[in-house]
Amino acid sequence: MSSTVIKGGTIVTGDLSYAADVRIEGGRITEIGPNLSGDTVLDATGAYVMPGGIDPHTHLEMPFMGTYSADDFESGTRAALSGGTTMVVDFALPSPGQGLLDALQMWDNKAGRANCDYSYHMAVTWWGEQVFDEMKTVIEDRGINTFKHFMAYKGALMVNDDELFASFNRLAELGGIAMVHAENGDVVAELTAKLLAEGNTGPEAHAYSRPAQVEGEATNRAIMIADMAGVPLYVVHVSSEDAHEAIRRARSLGKRVWGEPLIQHLTLDESEYFHPDWDHAARRVMSPPFRNKKHQDSLWAGLMSGSLSVVATDHCAFTTEQKRYGIGDFSKIPNGTGGLEDRMPMLWTHGVATGRITPNEFVAITSTNIAKILNCYPKKGAILVGADADIVVWDPTKEKTITAGSQQSAIDYNVFEGHKVKGLPRFTLTRGHVAVHDGEIRTQEGHGQFVKRPGNGTVNRALSTWKDLTAPRPVERTGIPATGV
Numbered sequence: 276m277s278s279t280v281i282k283g284g285t286i287v288t289g290d291l292s293y294a295a296d297v298r299i300e301g302g303r304i305t306e307i308g309p310n311l312s313g314d315t316v317l318d319a320t321g322a323y324v325m326p327g328g329i330d331p332h333t334h335l336e337m338p339f340m341g342t343y344s345a346d347d348f349e350s351g352t353r354a355a356l357s358g359g360t361t362m363v364v365d366f367a368l369p370s371p372g373q374g375l376l377d378a379l380q381m382w383d384n385k386a387g388r389a390n391c392d393y394s395y396h397m398a399v400t401w402w403g404e405q406v407f408d409e410m411k412t413v414i415e416d417r418g419i420n421t422f423k424h425f426m427a428y429k430g431a432l433m434v435n436d437d438e439l440f441a442s443f444n445r446l447a448e449l450g451g452i453a454m455v456h457a458e459n460g461d462v463v464a465e466l467t468a469k470l471l472a473e474g475n476t477g478p479e480a481h482a483y484s485r486p487a488q489v490e491g492e493a494t495n496r497a498i499m500i501a502d503m504a505g506v507p508l509y510v511v512h513v514s515s516e517d518a519h520e521a522i523r524r525a526r527s528l529g530k531r532v533w534g535e536p537l538i539q540h541l542t543l544d545e546s547e548y549f550h551p552d553w554d555h556a557a558r559r560v561m562s563p564p565f566r567n568k569k570h571q572d573s574l575w576a577g578l579m580s581g582s583l584s585v586v587a588t589d590h591c592a593f594t595t596e597q598k599r600y601g602i603g604d605f606s607k608i609p610n611g612t613g614g615l616e617d618r619m620p621m622l623w624t625h626g627v628a629t630g631r632i633t634p635n636e637f638v639a640i641t642s643t644n645i646a647k648i649l650n651c652y653p654k655k656g657a658i659l660v661g662a663d664a665d666i667v668v669w670d671p672t673k674e675k676t677i678t679a680g681s682q683q684s685a686i687d688y689n690v691f692e693g694h695k696v697k698g699l700p701r702f703t704l705t706r707g708h709v710a711v712h713d714g715e716i717r718t719q720e721g722h723g724q725f726v727k728r729p730g731n732g733t734v735n736r737a738l739s740t741w742k743d744l745t746a747p748r749p750v751e752r753t754g755i756p757a758t759g760v
């Protein structure tokens with residue numbers, strides 16, 4: 276079996292940095308130590324050898340708002356690898372009335388083109404006996420332990436509180452994790468109608484229709500419902516102090532809640548929506564919208580202090596032509612932005628290079644934490660013997676200016692256009708295959724494999740033990756008074 280050795284670098288994991296070489300055989304790490312030799316040598320001198328990034332939030336070729344997101348599993352995973360991300364987790368989305376297994380079949384048909392490994396979260400977009408029954412198969416046979424619920428997109432993907440509670444209870448029983456898109460969809464729908472009626476039709480009104488309070492309220496509601504159901508909760512795209520505050524408080528009270536900010540919310544702000552160019556503003560329409568500096572500072576502080584756990588992208592890219600469906604009515608602009616290729620360099624530049632986070636924290640929040648939460652650690656998210664050789668050799672001196680002209684994503688713009696980044700992959704390896712070689716893209720369509728993630732991880736087991744212990748019980752009484760006759 277031929278071997279590859281990454282030589283002369285500093286290994287950086289979620290908790291440790293040390294000098295060592297890494298040998299790879301058969302797609303896995305087989306040895307870590309000094310002076311290793313192999314058939315192929317990758318020079319990591321002056322670079323960090325880190326677990327490849329895991330982006331736990333993508334929407335590739337997703338049917339949404341009357342169209343499909345433009346990056347599919349091929350271009351999306353090519354973009355991911357180019358930026359040092361070696362695994363993506365996409366959302367399999369049943370349409371109303373469609374079974375979960377049927378939706379997974381559709382996702383399987385698309386994902387065969389992936390250049391890197393991938394997994395799915397299952398979305399619960401409606402509630403009924405079929406969903407209840409199929410959840411068991413999804414977890415136990417398909418190895419998908421995370422289920423997303425949309426509290427927004429009223430009339431489309433949104434589920435109500437009774438459905439949330441039913442689904443969360445079922446997940447608690449099956450050892451799954453609940454995820455939420457936390458925005459109060461009823462209030463958003465009312466505000467949208469009011470804004471349109473008042474002549475607020477431009478992309479800036481998208482932000483007006485989704486103030487931070489709608490996110491804070493829904494986050495808190497989801498936390499309380501999850502607590503009553505006894506299920507761990509993962510809140511996607513946390514964009515505001517209001518939502519972060521609810522998560523911070525819940526965690527400090529011992530509730531099992533994780534929060535995921537996006538690189539876009541950390542580095543771009545609401546002024547983008549006030550740009551005089553309609554296209555510029557519409558290209559940045561996503562939910563929740565970009566916020567102000569106060570909210571950004573809160574998200575950074577959450578990552579630094581540990582109250583927020585993971586940085587994702589919610590990569591859901593639409594072309595300018597698709598965004599123009601919403602000319603004259605902001606509510607028809609397809610919601611979503613790209614970021615897969617830029618998450619790691621942007622976070623390094625604005626996080627590590629500014630001193631907000633350490634290189635080890637960078638690895639934790641881009642890879643290791645989510646591998647643990649999703650129950651695929653240490654196959655993913657680790658530099659350890661036996662782990663998959665999903666590795667990025669990170670050159671902290673390499674620089675570029677982000678521009679749509681040189682990106683892998685299929686869309687015609689980039690929301691980070693013109694941003695200078697310092698810190699880029701020298702090599703990206705996906706299960707041992709060198710997919711990025713000093714700036715040259717050598718991806719292999721179809722190389723990606725599905726990553727199974729069993730249910731009943733350690734947090735589920737701990738939480739159900741605790742919930743059993745503290746469950747309401749009848750009080751044993753002696754001397755019960757006789758009822759009067």
Ligand SMILES: NC(=O)NCCC(=O)O
Pocket residue numbers: 334456512560561562563589591610611612
């Ligand atoms: N976030 C967004 O605007 N689009 C993708 C779908 C979602 O995650 O809500």
Ligand SMILES: [Zn+2]
Pocket residue numbers: 456511512562
């Ligand atoms: Zn969402």
Ligand SMILES: [Zn+2]
Pocket residue numbers: 332333334589591
């Ligand atoms: Zn999303």
